[in-house]
Amino acid sequence: MRRALPAAAVVAALALAVSACGGGSETAAPAPAQSAADPSQISGEITWWDTTRPDSEGPTFQALIKQFEAAYPKIKVKYVNVPSDQAQNQFQTAAQAGTGAPDVIRSEVAWTSQFASLGYLQPLDGTRALDQQDDFLPGPLSSTKFQDKTYAVPQVTDTLALIYNKRLLKEAGHEEAPKTVAELKQVALDVKAKTGVNGLALNVDSYFLLPFIYGEGGDLLDVAGKKIVVDSPANVKAVETVADLISSGAAPKPATTDSYANAMTALKDGKAAMIYNGPWALSEIHQGKEFADKSNLGIAPVPAGSVKAGAPTGGWNLAIYAGSKNLDASYEFVRFMSTVEAQGKIAKELGLLPTRTSAYSTPEVQGNADVSVFKPIMDTAVPRPWIPEGGQLFQPLLEGYQALVSGQSEPAELLKKVDEQYHGIMKGWS
């Protein structure tokens, strides 16, 4: 508590400073304002947990840190790369224990509300971490809110797309990517028949099932009505579609272990013509031998189901640990990392999608072909319900998907089982 008092004073001081220059709506108690007078004089050491791939993406972020340290000579940033599949767990452990948690964490959009609900994140409203909130894309921005407070700043956004090998599709007689799931099946079968390689490689993962579910107009939850809607006719149809893709031979029976890696390897080696994946995978795909010629890589919106084309909104936010000893420095760091310039550099070098609307009109971003291809696809992205329990919904669905693939379960039956498990997670929902 003793630590909280000066921190609160600083928050108030910063709020005052921001509202003074931005004319914002935040009110703040009068406080000694000397600390926020000159941001470049803030001092301290902060730790940042990054979750990007250390080999292909890490260097860009480390270069950004160098720029930040040049602009803020008294702040030192300690860069720690934590694998994205472990960061959530490790942060929870460290934050709960009160030791070892970083000051700033790259938090996946679905984790943010969970961390916030557990009290691990610093509310950022009125701090210098937030800058021009109106400029952020609405989908990513919505993931930073929890109970009317802002707990993070959107860093990058993404969604799933259909990523394909143009050469293989051309050999099968298709110039264009399939627009519907029915076309997807046909194209995949043609590829299989004419080139001998597999048409579509599926990744057995709940997240990758969502485009099929959204495509039929289904969803997992109805948040407004506090209802669990996973066991709906639309979802049954979606899962039947997937089952049909496998049984018809459009997609080979996918591996359920290392599913993602196997699908990626198949695409990179030219053993499969199409996969579903997001912009984060592009730097890895370009390393594949099929895509030494970058123009061979095709990116298209996910094929539409009978209702629409829709893929989940993903992405990453930057959030600040509430127990940070250097909140001021952390605010500055988050602010710096989410400027148009920083986002432009990330987009240009890594093909990750900016979260600021204005970033898309900069020459750096427009110069990156992958980003300009993904931009319209983002329009089909469906925001997921940002609720603390969101992260728990995937495991039951994954188990169902695996049971479907291994022939243990039928679509309707598996969704019924998922529905039962959701009722155990979402207490009090109907």
Next chain:
Amino acid sequence: MALSTGRAAGTASDPAAGGDARGRRHRGERGRLRGSLHRHWYAWAMVTPVLVVMAVLIGWPLVRGVYLSLTDATEANIGRTIGVNVIPSSYEFVGFDNYVEILTSDVFWDKLLWTVVWTVVCVGCHYGIGLGLAMMLNRKLRFRSLYRVLLILPWAVPAFVAAFIWRYLYNSDYGVINGMLRAVGLAGVGWLDDPTTAKLAVIAVNVWIGVPFMMIAVLGGLQSIPKELYEAAEVDGATPWQRFAQITLPGLRQVSSTVILLGTIWTFNMFPIIFLVTRGGPGSETEILVTYAFREAFTGVRDYSGSAAWGVIILGLLVVLALAYRRTLRRQGEVW
């Protein structure tokens, strides 16, 4: 606490007490304790740090775990203050609700059945193969020490490294095993994608890792059996099988009983193999009790009370098993 103090004091003072223990036997328990404190204060002083460390590292978490299992504590309702965020403690004592919920769920009995199958098969193979290899290595043959080193290698490989290697071997599209099958014209098998093959696969990995320990332990036991017994039996015209059944097995009993109990407890709680090779999949088919408890504890908002209850139940099962085992051995005349 009282139990462990008593036991530790006993081990510490017995060797020193030696001959005069008989003279003090008539005195009461309390008097003996005081006497021991008085006479062996030095031994007590030496033991105290260990006791304190044990109490802190084992005793306190155990007590805390049992307590949590009787509440509805989760990550969300345990009180804490982090910076400006103050979350009040709002969990309650709920008695045995967690236990009732677990013991009445199908999933517990499913996992228990598979855990028992897994343990019995693994320990059976460990012991059987370990014994066989030990018998072979106990004879004079060329390159014996080389074979010993090679056979103990799996044990020297860290479990997680072994798990990842096996996971790669089993990969359905790019794995070495399927590569060999395809090379001879057979269809590949989705080793980790089907519940039955996945179960066989994890058992195979665990057997591979666990055999060396059994082999070394049994080899030590074999070498302590006097050669004269075999010679005498041979003179009496005993067949090899008779020699094995009448000399080797009884001679190994003491070693075997210990390593089988240890192996059972280890295998029952063999977390890394299951977690790293299959992650409990496909579905949750290969999940044993400990990996399931881990998943309960560490997905999403952590459920401290529920996973503590799982932990206490697993501990209880193992304690019951150890007691029953000890009793059987004692009935057979083992001093253990």
